[in-house]
Amino acid sequence: MDTLYEPLIETAPMARELSRRHCLHGTDGVDPCDWYHGVWQYLRLFSMVASPDRHAEFFHRTLTAAVTENPKLRLMISGTADYAMLAHVVRAANSIVGEPEITVLDRCQTPLSLCSWYAERVGIDIETVARDILSYRSMKKFGVICTHSFLPQFPPDTRKKILARWSDLLVPGGQLITNVSIRQVSTKEPVGIANADTDRFCELIRQAAIYMPSVTADIDDLMAQARAYCTNRTSYSFQSEDEVVTLFEDSGYSIVELSSVEIGGAQDISGPGISRSSRYLELVATYNND
Ligand SMILES: C[S@@+](CC[C@H](N)C(=O)[O-])C[C@H]1O[C@@H](n2cnc3c(N)ncnc32)[C@H](O)[C@@H]1O
Numbered sequence: 001m002d003t004l005y006e007p008l009i010e011t012a013p014m015a016r017e018l019s020r021r022h023c024l025h026g027t028d029g030v031d032p033c034d035w036y037h038g039v040w041q042y043l044r045l046f047s048m049v050a051s052p053d054r055h056a057e058f059f060h061r062t063l064t065a066a067v068t069e070n071p072k073l074r075l076m077i078s079g080t081a082d083y084a085m086l087a088h089v090v091r092a093a094n095s096i097v098g099e100p101e102i103t104v105l106d107r108c109q110t111p112l113s114l115c116s117w118y119a120e121r122v123g124i125d126i127e128t129v130a131r132d133i134l135s136y137r138s139m140k141k142f143g144v145i146c147t148h149s150f151l152p153q154f155p156p157d158t159r160k161k162i163l164a165r166w167s168d169l170l171v172p173g174g175q176l177i178t179n180v181s182i183r184q185v186s187t188k189e190p191v192g193i194a195n196a197d198t199d200r201f202c203e204l205i206r207q208a209a210i211y212m213p214s215v216t217a218d219i220d221d222l223m224a225q226a227r228a229y230c231t232n233r234t235s236y237s238f239q240s241e242d243e244v245v246t247l248f249e250d251s252g253y254s255i256v257e258l259s260s261v262e263i264g265g266a267q268d269i270s271g272p273g274i275s276r277s278s279r280y281l282e283l284v285a286t287y288n289n290d
Contacts, residue, residue: 002095004056005122006087012041013216015082015114016225022109035232037110039225040081045215046208047266048201050275052084052148054263055179058282059085059146062177062257063092066144071098073143076169078133079150080104080111083118089146090122100144105129105136133165134158142169146177152235152272155190156247163251167287175286176253180244181272182260182279183237190234193271198230201269235272244281253285 019038026032043049052059067073077085086104093100104115104126112128119126129136145166151159166176185191193201205226209219238244241260248255258281265276 002091004053004087004091006053006084007121008041008045009215011082011114011117012045014117015041015110016217016221018110018113022113024108032232033108033110035225035228037081037108039222039229042215042217042222043205043226043229044082044084045212046205047275048204048208049273050149050181050263050265050278051081052088054275055148055261055280055282056088058179058259058261059088059148059177060092060095062175062284063089063144063146064095066175066177067093067098067100068096070143071096071100073098073100074140074171075100075102075144075146076142077102077104077115078145078147078166079106079153080115080147082111083115085146085148086115086118086126090118090124101127103127103129103140103142105131105133107132134161136165136169138169140169141171142174143171144175144177145170149179149181149273151178151180152237155188155236159247160251163247163253167252170287172288173286175256175284177284179280179282181235181237182240182244182281184239185237190236191272192234193230193269193274197269197271197274198227201230201267201271201274202226204267204269230271233271233273237272238281241281244283248283248285253287255283255285257282257284259283 016038023034023037024030024032025034109130261280267276
């Protein structure tokens with residue numbers, strides 16, 4: 001199977017259920033994610049949000065090259081809203097009959113359970129780690145760490161700490177494969193989704209749910225979740241290519257591939273994470289920690 005297998009219609013209700021059980025609710029000063037993981041796959045089904053498939057060619061090419069070089073590669077997915085990044089890894093591995101040893105790390109059990117379900121469905125073993133990457137330490141080192149749009153979730157100082165954690169988890173010369181969005185707005189404060197855009201977003205969700213009856217969901221619950229998603233969703237986009245290059249180089253990485261791509265969007269709504277026209281950097285960086 002070297003096509004991308006993402007059975008969203010089957011798993012969106014599952015993600016909602018898992019989220020009720022596992023997501024963090026914001027107690028004890030921990031950032032909540034119950035507004036996010038339960039609705040994310042519905043939002044993907046309705047083409048409302050940006051996920052790794054917007055960078056399918058990049059992930060396929062770079063992951064295939066990495067697995068070709070080392071078919072038993074140890075690979076970590078560092079943060080994932082569902083099994084999407086895993087699906088791209090599996091697709092790359094299958095296209096060259098590689099068998100990478102895959103670890104998926106996320107601070108929440110919901111996406112990890114989705115990944116475990118996906119792994120079983122496609123017949124592979126994976127390790128899941130329910131930890132915050134900022135405090136994660138391991139003797140196990142990885143040839144590749146990959147993740148989709150992870151860094152823009154964090155303010156600049158935290159990004160440096162994440163790059164330091166990743167460098168500690170990479171073998172000498174190991175690769176980081178990722179993408180970031182570039183937006184020419186201030187990154188000092190997080191950017192959210194404006195009220196007018198939230199209203200439009202929710203209306204589009206309502207229409208999509210009605211026009212796609214095969215997508216089973218309680219519409220009131222879905223609308224409430226879509227609104228909570230818009231209220232909570234923020235990002236600290238990078239402002240320029242220079243900012244990205246400086247961050248990586250100052251953190252000891254060498255950038256081996258950097259492409260600036262304009263990706264067209266399904267939506268004309270503004271806001272972080274929405275499937276709209278945006279500029280991204282797709283990048284591969286290595287860390288030489290010997
Ligand atoms: C890969 S990122 C971005 C994915 C998606 N494309 C988006 O734009 O929302 C989302 C994932 O990062 C996880 N995450 C956020 N902060 C984290 C942290 N400090 N450690 C581990 N996982 C984290 C969240 O739980 C979430 O599942």
